[in-house]
Amino acid sequence: MPVVGMVGGGQLARMTHQAAIALGQSLRVLATGPDDGAALVAADVHFGEPTDLETLRRFAKGCDVVTFDHEQVPGEHIRALAAAGETVHPSADALHYAQDKRAMRERLAELGIPVPRWRSASTTADVGELAAGSSWPVVVKSVRGGYDGRGVWLVSNRDEAAARLAAAEAAGAELLVEEKLPLRRELAVQLARSPYGQVAVYPVVETVQADGICAEVLAPAPGLAEPEALEIQELAIRIATELDVVGMLAVELFDTTYGVMVNELAMRPHNSGHWTIEGARTSQFEQHLRAVLDYPLGDTRMTAPAVAMSNVLAPAERPGAQPLDERLHYLFAAEPDVKVHLYGKDPRPGRKIGHVTALGDDPGEVRARAARAAALLRDGRPA
């Protein structure tokens, strides 16, 4: 059976390995250390930095295809692997649009796909100009990845903009600025595309953020009219095809009073698709493997009328807190049909350590059940 190598040893690789096992495979993982979520559970683990070309070359040897659980591999390294005859999906050219927010916004704008009003932000004047055309506050984003643990900031005036620009310069990062839109909610849609060009798209979901972190995903997006859902799915297919994406593509969207706009792209399994493990006939992890191996893609239909996923964050440390294993006991006693996924990660407060998924007929009940389960797994029994 083929060997898929995934660069990155986090929870996405961990859950992809679970899917690989069913397909008769064993995922090869490039992890940075033995405590990475996937390194704890996979048999075929290499260690090294994803930014080191020699490490990547060694890792790719013997893989039928190399893919990624993050966006950190430099495009020139991916090109070097491809030039050496390795099969890499997605390609450097495609992945560029998930690595570089400026390039993504430029390309989508060229394609006539709605994105928020934005511009590059090198000076306070750039930020001020964007704000003048919309209003304060504005949203400042790092063009590539993040730094200081973040990549998005709300900026309320020119002084804050100046401070943000100075911090970026110190970190060697470039910024862009965009309008803060009047959001009705956030949406996302997943699809897979194979080298052959087959596309399989999942239902559009609603993503609910808390403190800038994805907290809940509701499938299908409650109350979304079918023509609008279809339009969003077609938009995602167009992006995948125009950008020649191979593998999973997640399109994150703003649903605004001015219509739907693209916020972010990810070319890998994505948090907004974790609900598919139990909630769709084919999980995004199996689908990613099928896509990068050019297998025919799997059925994306839902397994229940309503599915809700809630992320589980590690709690703040407090005296007398129940250990995770004990909290899991409480959760299983309280909610015997909620499905749990724990990532094996060091539970630093605020870090995503797992997620829970609930299925059922009533979207409100399902959402409440998943949220209750996530809270139990975070906090344990009421104090």
Added chain:
Amino acid sequence: MPVVGMVGGGQLARMTHQAAIALGQSLRVLATGPDDGAALVAADVHFGEPTDLETLRRFAKGCDVVTFDHEQVPGEHIRALAAAGETVHPSADALHYAQDKRAMRERLAELGIPVPRWRSASTTADVGELAAGSSWPVVVKSVRGGYDGRGVWLVSNRDEAAARLAAAEAAGAELLVEEKLPLRRELAVQLARSPYGQVAVYPVVETVQADGICAEVLAPAPGLAEPEALEIQELAIRIATELDVVGMLAVELFDTTYGVMVNELAMRPHNSGHWTIEGARTSQFEQHLRAVLDYPLGDTRMTAPAVAMSNVLAPAERPGAQPLDERLHYLFAAEPDVKVHLYGKDPRPGRKIGHVTALGDDPGEVRARAARAAALLRDGRPA
């Protein structure tokens, strides 16, 4: 998180590892070699013989609980581990009834649970006596495990019985003989039981054998009346409780014109429960982990009205045959919503190398789809 150690590295351990990953664990596996199905995919693999006490002692060290993917560990070794303070589920006393068919039949008969008419078979006269009370042919079984690759034989007369007894004596094996019942069909039921005594039982299924090997499992058993299903579930709960089983218990049953009788017991995840991976809210593999760890058990409800599982046997070698990976392509193209589980095993002709599961509303359609998928995965495209 706790460490569960599973003795045996076959497909049951392989699929239990998948379930362990979701629970934040990594299954520790005792395999006999690096090509064992679970050894290919698990991070924490020990090697050694399951019949060697020192190997078992080393393996158990650092495990929170030790459990099994087969019946080969001698009871005295399990007792020695328990005496040394290791937690082992199921216990030697319980597992004895899955290892020794004579002990099982005696115990179930004591409990008033229907089993086929049987007796120990040391001499041709023993076999003849059983046959005289019923009719030829009779069924001869190895009391413990099998030999020469088998454990069950149909015996049609005294001469065949004599030959069978001679072969058993040469292999150092004991036999029993039982009546060949007029079968309507075979049924099975799975349940889990925790040390706390909680029990969770799955729907009764029909198992369809071909050439003495389980070929298909249909859930729920088609046409089984609810009172009869309930009676069988209660029978299984009674067996689990009386025998103090901890973990999964599979009860295989003959549905005969004289009523339902117990055929075999297995105290581990079992082929007749593979359908639960996608077909029930909680798979038998997750449930086994929950049971041996004394977690509250998971919901056993079905995820669809009808589920069918078909085993995939390795085909006979023939010139021009498609390799497995290519057959998988064909299957995925033909049946995008059938779920595949491949075990990573050396495909010796006739060996179980995987299974497929189909879900839907109509039992007949679901069964046909699973059978078609298994045939495609065995034979590839029509010649």
